[in-house]
Amino acid sequence: MEIFSPTFARLEQGLDYASLKQKVIANNIANADTPNYKAKEVRFKTELDQAMSSFEAYRTNPKHFAFASKNTGNFLVTTRSDMVYNHNGNSVDVDREMSELAENQIYYNALIERLNGKFNSLKTVIKGGK
Template sequence: MAFWEDPSVKALSSGMDALWQKQQVISHNIANVETPGYKAKHVEFKEVLKKTEDGGEPVKEYRTVVSVDESTQARADGNNVQVESEELELWKTYVEYSTLTSRMSKKFSSLRYVINNAGK
């Protein structure tokens, strides 16, 4: 099996892509905090991640859904971005992404070890 076909590598890579998309959406929300009528957007994929961590079937690919937040109370200008909440979500996303990159790095280290010690 090729390294990139390993289910855990696919899941890590897909998870990193999903978190990158989430970071982009959060950054866009923060950039539009003063834009009248702007509605915050959110990326959802946690349910799939949680199911996998709880012993469900391995995830080959994370699917994300970007939705517009219609539930949060808007200010007088129609904007509903809450910058404090967005910054907190950005921090959580950073921590989650760092965790996945660390796990991917360990996968590469294992591969490097096998390559360097093959035939010894």
């Protein structure tokens, strides 16, 4: 028996992704002046494509399309080596990193708000709607 809906697991995975991305961005910013350091990034699209390729749904009619679901929690951290921004071989663009940091913070806050909403709903149900 499952106590919580699968939404909690998906929100947890989203928070794991945001946390990893925060660490990678912070690492990039910390190494902005390190010679020959190549900026890293977290790849989510690869994981999303992989998860969507095996998505499973309940079919109420045999004529419905069949597709499967896969629980994925591993995110790929890759090195960006396509550009060099500094004369010392460093590929960290601080402006880009700060922009991604802000975007990631908004994403993280949205997930937290959704998770709080789910917990508040559970609390309301436990209290009997009072």
